[in-house]
Each structure stands twice: as C-alpha cells, then as structure tokens.
Amino acid sequence: MSASSDSHSNRQTSIHRPVLVREVLRAVDPQPGQVIVDGTVGGGGHSREILSRIGPSGRLIGLDRDPAMLKLAANAVSGANVDLVHASYAELTDVLEQLDTGPVDAILLDLGLSSDQLAENSRGFGFSTTAPLDLRFDVTRGEPAWQLLERLGKAELCTLFQDYGEERFAAAIAAEIISQRTQQPIRTGQDLTEIVDRVASSERGARSDRNSAARVFQALRIAVNEELGQLEKFLNSVLEKNLKTGGRGAIISFHSLEDRLVKNAFRDKHRFRVLTPKPVIATAVEQRANPRSRSAKLRVVEKR
Ligand SMILES: C[S@@+](CC[C@H](N)C(=O)[O-])C[C@H]1O[C@@H](n2cnc3c(N)ncnc32)[C@H](O)[C@@H]1O
Known part of the structure; x- marks a missing residue:
C-alpha cells in the first residue's frame, strides 16, 4: 500500500x-x-x-x-x-x-x-494491442498474462478459460496456444486474438465474432489479478x-x-x-x- x-x-x-x-x-x-x-x-x-x-x-x-x-x-x-x-x-x-x-x-x-485502462495500448488490455499482453491492474506485483501463457500447461490453460471465461472452445484454444508457442512466443494482445479468432471460427464454421477473444482475455485478467x-x-x-x-x-x-x-x-x-x-x-x-x-x-x- x-x-x-x-x-x-x-x-x-x-x-x-x-x-x-x-x-x-x-x-x-x-x-x-x-x-x-x-x-x-x-x-x-x-x-x-x-x-x-x-x-x-x-x-x-x-x-x-x-x-x-x-x-x-x-x-x-x-x-x-x-x-x-x-x-x-x-x-x-x-x-x-x-x-x-x-x-x-x-x-x-x-x-x-x-x-x-482499455484505451492505454501499453497496458495490453485491448484485443489488438501490440504492446506486451500484461493485463495486471498493478504492474508492480504479480505475473503478466504473457508469462502465464508461456508457463501453464494445456490442461491448466483449458481449466482457466473454462472456469474464468466460461469459454466453450477452451480445450481447442488451449491446444492451439501450446502448439503456437513452440514456434513463436505469444507476447501481445494481437497475437492472442489471432489465435483465438482462428480457433473459434474453425470450431463454429464461420467468421469469429470476437466473443471468444473477450472471454479468453477476461479469464486471463481474472487470473493475473486474482x-x-x-x-x-x-x-x-x-x-x-x-x-x-x-x-x-x-x-x-x-x-x-x-x-x-x-x-x-x-x-x-x-x-x-x-x-x-x-x-x-x-x-x-x-x-x-x-x-x-x-x-x-x-x-x-x-x-x-
Ligand atoms: C470500472 S473501474 C472503476 C471506475 C470508477 N468507478 C469511475 O467512476 O471512474 C474499476 C477500477 O477498479 C480497479 N481495481 C480492480 N481491482 C481492484 C482491487 N482489487 N482493488 C482496488 N482497485 C481495483 C481498476 O484498476 C479500475 O481502475
């Protein structure tokens, strides 16, 4: 304090x-x-x-x-x-x-x-931000969201998206994150949104409506800020x-x-x-x- x-x-x-x-x-x-x-x-x-x-x-x-x-x-x-x-x-x-x-x-x-906070690109709260995906309210403590995406395993990510985002494509999104991060780190809001949109639109068989991205961002924000x-x-x-x-x-x-x-x-x-x-x-x-x-x-x- x-x-x-x-x-x-x-x-x-x-x-x-x-x-x-x-x-x-x-x-x-x-x-x-x-x-x-x-x-x-x-x-x-x-x-x-x-x-x-x-x-x-x-x-x-x-x-x-x-x-x-x-x-x-x-x-x-x-x-x-x-x-x-x-x-x-x-x-x-x-x-x-x-x-x-x-x-x-x-x-x-x-x-x-x-x-x-949403309007401040450097905080990484927006879907299309190119700054590091942080999502912490208090950047002086805790772990930024990009680190969580790097550290958690598939099952943990899936549970996180299900429990805190109530996201129905949680398992597929978690699997895609694991596969993508071995090729290239997921660092920005834009990186994450691209992955989620791709999975959601292929699961729905239609263009994504961004709701999955909103739920995934919400889940990560809830997690990093407890x-x-x-x-x-x-x-x-x-x-x-x-x-x-x-x-x-x-x-x-x-x-x-x-x-x-x-x-x-x-x-x-x-x-x-x-x-x-x-x-x-x-x-x-x-x-x-x-x-x-x-x-x-x-x-x-x-x-x-
Ligand atoms: C919806 S905004 C509040 C807007 C405010 N009522 C106004 O009229 O401008 C929520 C605020 O709560 C802060 N916040 C989130 N979690 C908090 C916590 N655990 N303790 C204190 N502030 C928190 C965020 O940083 C953010 O500034």
Whole structure:
C-alpha cells in the first residue's frame, strides 16, 4: 500500500463513463459529513458525485490497485477531506486503520476494468494491442498474462478459460496456444486474438465474432489479478468489518462469476439486510448511450 505516484498515461482526465451513477447515489444515499469509501476509484466518476454530496465535512477514501488510475482520480476528486490510496479493496481494513477513520458509512465497489485502462495500448488490455499482453491492474506485483501463457500447461490453460471465461472452445484454444508457442512466443494482445479468432471460427464454421477473444482475455485478467480471490476476501470479512451498523455496501459487477459471489455473500441474514432483492440494471437509455453498462449489475446491502 502506498500513496499515488507514477502513471503510464499522459492523459490528465478520465475518459471512463461511470455506470449506474443515479442508482448508486440512490442506494448509498450519501449525506453531508459522512465517511465513504470508493474501493475502486478509477477515474473518480462515482467518487466525484459522492464527494459533492458529503461536502467539506465528509471524508472520501478512494482505493485503486492501479497507480495510473489514482493519478486520474486526483484530477477528479481532491481536497483535505480526500485520501487516495494505492491498495486493493481487499486490504481496506489496514488502510482504514492507518487513516484512523473507524467504521465508515458506505463502501462502493465498481469491479473490473476502466475505459482508461482499455484505451492505454501499453497496458495490453485491448484485443489488438501490440504492446506486451500484461493485463495486471498493478504492474508492480504479480505475473503478466504473457508469462502465464508461456508457463501453464494445456490442461491448466483449458481449466482457466473454462472456469474464468466460461469459454466453450477452451480445450481447442488451449491446444492451439501450446502448439503456437513452440514456434513463436505469444507476447501481445494481437497475437492472442489471432489465435483465438482462428480457433473459434474453425470450431463454429464461420467468421469469429470476437466473443471468444473477450472471454479468453477476461479469464486471463481474472487470473493475473486474482480477482475472484480479492472479491471473496472482501465479502467474507472486509465489508462487514469496516461498515458502521446501518452502513451501506454497494457492488457493481460485470460478469456472472462475480455477481454469484456477491449474491451469495449478501444472503447472510446475520450480517446484512438486502436492499436490492433483484440486481439493479441500467435503464434502456443508459444501455444505449454506454454499451459497457449493459452487463452491469448493482447489489446493495445494509449492515445489521
Ligand atoms: C470500472 S473501474 C472503476 C471506475 C470508477 N468507478 C469511475 O467512476 O471512474 C474499476 C477500477 O477498479 C480497479 N481495481 C480492480 N481491482 C481492484 C482491487 N482489487 N482493488 C482496488 N482497485 C481495483 C481498476 O484498476 C479500475 O481502475
């Protein structure tokens, strides 16, 4: 954990369009003077709205695993009552202990990838990037995706694509990766996309629609960032421990693996009261305006 420092991007402001903003504000209901955590602050889209409602007497704590995102967030939210911290939301207990806040009024997570990260070629998040296929949110730790593609065996790759990508051509894609990498290393997003598209179109007997590539990239990203492990840790102990009684936890997820974990954890009646019996989804207007919002699901609880 450390304060925000370097950036990989020269961009000063975020291009990310936050999803479900109105719905988050309605659910979290930020009030002047409250202490609120944005555990995935990103470009600060949600945080900006929260900060304007909690006002100068409130306190906003924004976390991100990506130092480059903290730099963008600092342009959206700043002031004596804002702390931006380089840490995973799974480490929130330690962060709040260091900041000496005590339990907070609300915690928001908006999971996954921001459009700023996707747009940055050097991060290797895009299908056609020519930079090394990294896919880590925090490039200061862990293993980049290209190394994983080099290290894992066929069965491991197949399981990874099945479990984290729910990809039906997982076995064929894993086999092709093994065969290709003996001839030439798979280093970039473009290299991987070419392989996946080729396998998917030959399996489907048609031109590939890029969905397989999306699922394979998702699987690798989940693996290199240990995304499900981070979320489980947060749901099992961190959320409840750091919320006041009556405090609100709001989580936006973008795929079924995450949403299932959230839904199951929120079912625990001893710890939480569910405020969203069904997940909140984006309106038709938002879905049209921001395609990323189409897969977003918001679930909210109150701590008992
Ligand atoms: C969808 S974006 C958040 C966008 C933000 N709500 C906004 O309005 O700009 C998700 C962010 O979460 C960060 N992230 C992913 N996993 C994280 C984790 N375990 N802890 C903290 N941040 C994480 C990513 O680096 C990314 O910046």
